[in-house]
Amino acid sequence: MRTAYSVETVRHAEAQLMARLPEGALMQRAAAGLAAACAGLLGRVYGARVVLLVGSGDNGGDALYAGARLARRGAGVVAVPLARDRVHEGGLAALLAAGGRVADDPFEVLASADLVLDGITGIGGRGGLRQDAVPVARAARGSDAVIVAVDLPSGVEADTGQVRGEVLRADATVTFGTYKPGLLIDPAKEYAGTVRLVGIGLEEHLPSVPALEALQHADVARMLPVPAAESDKYRRGVVGVVAGSARYPGAAVLCVAGALRGGAGAVRYVGPAADAVIARFPECLVHAGPPGKAGRVQAWAVGPGLGDDAGVVEEVLASDVPVLIDADGLRLLDAAAVRDRAAPTLLTPHAGEAAALLGVGREEVEASRLDSVRELAARFGATVLLKGSTTLVAAPDAESSPVRVNPMGSSWLATAGSGDVLSGLAGSLLAAGLGARDAGSAAAYLHGLAARHAAAHGTPITALEVAEALPAAWRDVSAA
Numbered sequence: 001m002r003t004a005y006s007v008e009t010v011r012h013a014e015a016q017l018m019a020r021l022p023e024g025a026l027m028q029r030a031a032a033g034l035a036a037a038c039a040g041l042l043g044r045v046y047g048a049r050v051v052l053l054v055g056s057g058d059n060g061g062d063a064l065y066a067g068a069r070l071a072r073r074g075a076g077v078v079a080v081p082l083a084r085d086r087v088h089e090g091g092l093a094a095l096l097a098a099g100g101r102v103a104d105d106p107f108e109v110l111a112s113a114d115l116v117l118d119g120i121t122g123i124g125g126r127g128g129l130r131q132d133a134v135p136v137a138r139a140a141r142g143s144d145a146v147i148v149a150v151d152l153p154s155g156v157e158a159d160t161g162q163v164r165g166e167v168l169r170a171d172a173t174v175t176f177g178t179y180k181p182g183l184l185i186d187p188a189k190e191y192a193g194t195v196r197l198v199g200i201g202l203e204e205h206l207p208s209v210p211a212l213e214a215l216q217h218a219d220v221a222r223m224l225p226v227p228a229a230e231s232d233k234y235r236r237g238v239v240g241v242v243a244g245s246a247r248y249p250g251a252a253v254l255c256v257a258g259a260l261r262g263g264a265g266a267v268r269y270v271g272p273a274a275d276a277v278i279a280r281f282p283e284c285l286v287h288a289g290p291p292g293k294a295g296r297v298q299a300w301a302v303g304p305g306l307g308d309d310a311g312v313v314e315e316v317l318a319s320d321v322p323v324l325i326d327a328d329g330l331r332l333l334d335a336a337a338v339r340d341r342a343a344p345t346l347l348t349p350h351a352g353e354a355a356a357l358l359g360v361g362r363e364e365v366e367a368s369r370l371d372s373v374r375e376l377a378a379r380f381g382a383t384v385l386l387k388g389s390t391t392l393v394a395a396p397d398a399e400s401s402p403v404r405v406n407p408m409g410s411s412w413l414a415t416a417g418s419g420d421v422l423s424g425l426a427g428s429l430l431a432a433g434l435g436a437r438d439a440g441s442a443a444a445y446l447h448g449l450a451a452r453h454a455a456a457h458g459t460p461i462t463a464l465e466v467a468e469a470l471p472a473a474w475r476d477v478s479a480a
């Protein structure tokens with residue numbers, strides 16, 4: 001599990017750690033890790049041309065001390081202080097003592113740099129880059145240099161992943177002590193490049209519940225259901241799929257395709273697209289009547305391609321088993337019925353659907369994914385999986401359940417019907433006994449990994465191919 005902590009928590013942990021260390025020791029640890037990472041990127045340090053963009057805080061201090069280390073190894077290091085009267089003094093003295101210098105003309109040195117260290121702002125930055133930093137940042141980006149962000153790309157919001165103005169896009173980010181949410185969530189994540197975490201001893205001072213967590217193979221492997229020796233299809237769980245309509249029969253087929261690969265012992269399809277489902281998947285049980293008459297299930301997935309049948313959504317919500325609501329189901333649901341449920345509910349909106357549920361514009365959700373998913377989970381008293389370039393899963397008990405961010409995506413997933421596969425898959429995991437947060441985040445992970453398999457040759461993929469690649473994803477994860 002990778003974890004991210006808020007700025008407030010990081011500062012608190014830093015204060016505790018600093019109280020036990022000699023003055024400046026923490027910054028030296030950060031600078032040492034940063035210099036080592038830069039050396040790795042440069043290959044050959046001796047003779048390399050390194051430019052430091054130095055803001056007025058400790059982020060600039062890190063850059064200066066790292067620059068001093070590179071200068072001692074023979075790099076030509078030049079500092080560009082953004083506010084001449086407010087530069088980390090110790091850092092500047094160290095750089096000058098190591099043979100570095102301050103630039104006369106920032107644009108001239110940037111034009112021929114091999115590597116630029118962005119130490120303009122870290123966790124102390126607010127809003128996008130200030131106007132005076134913008135021309136220098138643009139010149140850096142316009143050069144051929146590798147850009148390495150110190151702790152965070154300057155200009156992003158560390159706690160939320162929002163971008164409120166100009167940001168200096170990095171090729172790599174070296175972050176200290178812990179990931180920050182902004183390094184894992186779009187749009188900020190897009191500016192970070194490859195992220196490397198450098199330990200500075202902060203770990204033991206961080207609380208057990210982070211702000212954000214990202215699953216890895218082994219975490220997902222622990223969640224995946226494996227049938228016991230005496231298991232049967234009912235004990236493994238039956239998932240009911242309520243999807244598709246005369247107009248959208250394909251959504252039913254895709255949702256069932258995901259559900260069949262999600263670990264439930266049986267998939268029961270309920271709705272008007274039974275013929276299309278059976279033609280493709282003879283192993284699926286089908287029922288044309290209402291969900292309540294379809295037979296027992298351990299979880300429902302309702303909504304993809306449903307059209308306007310609000311009655312079935314109401315009926316499923318009235319059941320006492322876990323329910324996943326997607327697509328049309330999100331439009332048709334009664335919010336009070338969701339809030340009143342005793343069994344878990346998992347909502348899986350994309351940004352447009354989330355915006356409609358919140359009564360805001362789609363852009364607002366895309367710009368502030370973390371706040372949006374938290375707000376939805378709180379409002380509906382449900383677990384919410386917000387889909388898109390960064391998929392987030394938030395549970396209603398925010399204090400004890402950090403938001404999960406899915407690290408395993410592929411932009412090839414932006415193809416019609418792939419969301420239907422995801423909801424079937426997550427519904428199947430719910431039926432197999434996973435909690436809503438685990439079912440949603442494990443499903444997003446497998447779905448993203450399956451998409452990477454399907455798109456391995458760099459070609460466009462279809463939603464059905466994503467479903468067909470789920471066993472390969474499951475295998476990868478289980479092998480971990």
Ligand SMILES: NC(=O)C1=CN([C@@H]2O[C@H](COP(=O)(O)OP(=O)(O)OC[C@H]3O[C@@H](n4cnc5c(N)ncnc54)[C@H](O)[C@@H]3O)[C@@H](O)[C@H]2O)[C@@H](O)CC1
Nearest residue numbers: 027030056057058059121122123124125126128129130151
């Ligand atoms: N506190 C610690 O113990 C450690 C801190 N470290 C470094 O210190 C950083 C935090 O340092 P600070 O708290 O001094 O804050 P920063 O250096 O991140 O930024 C604050 C400074 O940037 C200016 N600023 C704010 N918003 C700006 C904007 N939009 N455009 C341009 N300038 C802006 C402010 O006037 C302020 O002087 C971390 O990100 C990390 O790099 C590391 O050395 C590890 C140890």
Ligand SMILES: Nc1ncnc2c1ncn2[C@@H]1O[C@H](COP(=O)(O)OP(=O)(O)O)[C@@H](O)[C@H]1O
Nearest residue numbers: 350387388389410411413414416417418419420
């Ligand atoms: N740019 C992107 N990068 C990664 N994944 C994406 C991107 N855009 C969409 N996705 C994923 O693709 C799926 C699309 O689902 P959805 O929007 O419901 O489409 P549909 O309704 O056509 O099935 C979701 O799993 C979503 O997270």
Ligand SMILES: [K+]
Nearest residue numbers: 118121150152
């Ligand atoms: K920075």
